Amino acid sequence: MTQHLAAPAADHTSGTRTDWWREAVIYQVYPRSFADGDGDGMGDLAGVRARLPYLKDLGVDAVWLSPFYASPQADAGYDVADYRAIDPMFGTLHDADAVIREAHDLDLRIIVDLVPNHSSDRHDWFRRALAEGPGSPLRARYHFRPGKGADGELPPNDWESIFGGPAWTRAEDGEWYLHLFAPEQPDFNWDHPAVRDEFRSILRFWLDMGVDGFRVDVAHGLVKAPGLPDIGHHDQLKLLGNDSMPFFDQDGVHEIYRSWRQVLAEYAGEKVLVAEAWTPTVERTARYVRPDEMHQAFNFQYLGTHWDAAELRSVIDSSLAAMRPVGAPATWVLSNHDVTRHATRFANPPGLGTQLRTPGDRALGLRRARAATLLMLALPGSAYLYQGEELGLPDVTDLPDEARQDPSFHRAQGQDGFRDGCRVPLPWTKDGSSYGFGTGGSWLPQPEGWGELSVQAQTGDPASTLELYREALRVRRTRRDLGAGDALQWLEAPEGVLAFRREGFVCTANTTGAAVRLPAPGRALLASADVETAADDVVELPADTTVWWAV
Structure with missing residues (x-):
């Protein structure tokens, strides 16, 4: 089946x-x-x-x-x-x-x-903010900051980009802007x-x-x-x-x-x-x-x-x-x-x-x-x-x-x-x-x-x-009980097997690398791999296999 x-x-x-x-x-x-x-x-x-x-x-x-x-x-x-x-x-x-x-x-x-x-660095707001320079009202819509160090040559804090490297890039006028991702993705200031x-x-x-x-x-x-405090990690x-x-x-x-x-x-x-x-x-x-x-x-x-x-x-x-x-x-x-x-x-x-x-x-x-x-x-x-x-x-x-x-x-x-x-x-x-x-x-x-x-x-x-x-x-789609609600009842199962009941339905999932025998909980509806049920209603659930049952 x-x-x-x-x-x-x-x-x-x-x-x-x-x-x-x-x-x-x-x-x-x-x-x-x-x-x-x-x-x-x-x-x-x-x-x-x-x-x-x-x-x-x-x-x-x-x-x-x-x-x-x-x-x-x-x-x-x-x-x-x-x-x-x-x-x-x-x-x-x-x-x-x-x-x-x-x-x-x-x-x-x-x-x-x-x-x-964040926006693109080609967004009109950001392009104008760069062009207008420090103090521009448009810069307040992003996170522009002066740098640290004697000449502002260091980033404003120690945040790192999700894509690696500092989360700050220095503009030609010396100010830095924040980008948690790529430099082409300046962060908006949501304040x-x-x-x-x-x-x-x-x-x-x-x-x-x-x-x-x-x-x-x-x-x-x-x-x-x-x-924008330092993290220190x-x-x-x-x-x-x-x-x-x-x-x-x-x-x-x-x-x-x-x-x-x-x-x-x-x-x-x-x-x-x-x-x-x-x-x-x-x-x-x-x-x-x-x-x-x-x-x-x-x-x-x-x-x-x-x-x-x-x-x-x-x-x-x-x-x-x-x-x-x-x-x-x-x-x-x-x-x-x-x-x-x-x-x-x-x-x-x-x-x-x-x-x-x-x-x-x-x-x-x-x-x-x-x-x-x-x-x-x-x-x-x-x-x-x-x-x-x-x-x-x-x-x-x-x-x-x-x-x-x-x-x-x-x-x-x-x-x-x-x-x-x-x-x-x-x-x-x-x-x-x-x-x-x-x-x-x-x-x-x-x-x-x-x-x-x-x-x-x-x-x-x-x-x-x-x-x-x-x-x-x-x-x-045809059994609306599958996605509905927020409840399920866990059933006893061998180690490495998940078994739970929902209204009129049971799911069994064998996450192990070996077949597992267990009583068939009902009529098999669907399986991720071939499954056979013996005459005594015992099913051998293959390795890495999930089966849906109607009960």
Whole structure:
């Protein structure tokens, strides 16, 4: 038994639910790598629009679009020069409007990325601030400071960039400006009322265009501690997400999101705010989704958990417990555009981090990835999928250095700089110069054999990862109890096995490297690998396998 189910119940689509976001499955589209509509080798909005029926058929509820705004592309669009314009490489505002309208016609919601922590250094405000020099009112909208040392030759404090090196760059006139990321990404000063007013206006612009919500980039970073104090730690980057930092998770961010929630309330329908908030604990994350703030926050603690039953259970319990007091759904995610795909992460020994240089054991990684996906989709709350994971795509770990475009790769220190490996354009067909991505090649080289993992190659194959995702999402969509609520009951199970009950449903996940025998809890609905039930109703659960049961 692999992927077969009895006749489905009535289909409840996302558009008919007033609280759709609580249990939605949201698919992240990284536009430059999804589909190329004009043949220039770069994915674009026309390509997204053409592939929306695929996403509808896959069974997701909403599509989250990574940035497509006007940008010099110093950090793949996360350096925004104009928040109300589309970068020509992606199309035009008419293309954005067409994507939103067609998605709605297909009963898909559209969530767009918003980047409020920093702008591009080509943003009009910043260019004018540089040109006007020290004392310019526009400089107060960013963090300009005089340097330390006899001639101001040292940065104003000891903060380090997330991409490595100092978090400060010196302008030609001698002042320094803050950038927590690349020098081309100066941080806004959110204490300035003009910044707050501008972003409320940007929200209304896109809400008027018809979007259904915003994924807020670096939601934890907008407010900095008063006085921008030194940190004093020798290796700040290793502490990120694990310790209190004067530039992350400051209490002042919550006032901003309360004001944004009021803007969303001006619009009909349920519009949502989703926080990308790296915090030391899930309890701190829960503060972003209190009833008058955001609706969801990414669960990075879950993303970073190893394929280990005890670890997974601990994070699942703590996530549900943290969200319960604030009435927000838990979210679950295994991959995104910033980390190694989970098919590769799980192919390597634990403890190597979320950016890897080695492909590991490909068969093992895929087997665990399929099992992890069924486990995730059985949990109460909302799930996020990253484009291509439904194909079981691995990271491309052998990209030549000259092809890489991740700015963190090209800096001397900081992150490993291997995010390009999860951003290689998708394969849609078995053959062709870019496996159906477009007619003009692809901006990152695709590996040989990519076509064997393509949508075309996997469609109709009941053993394929794509068909497993389609079936899992159909089951989840037709059995609304899977995503609903916030409760589950853990069942007794052998060591290394997770087993929990939800209404009319049981999930069993064997995270060990050996088969485990246990009583079949019901009728098998779906499994990540072949499973056989003996006549005495004892099932042998294979290594690294998850099974869904109807009870």
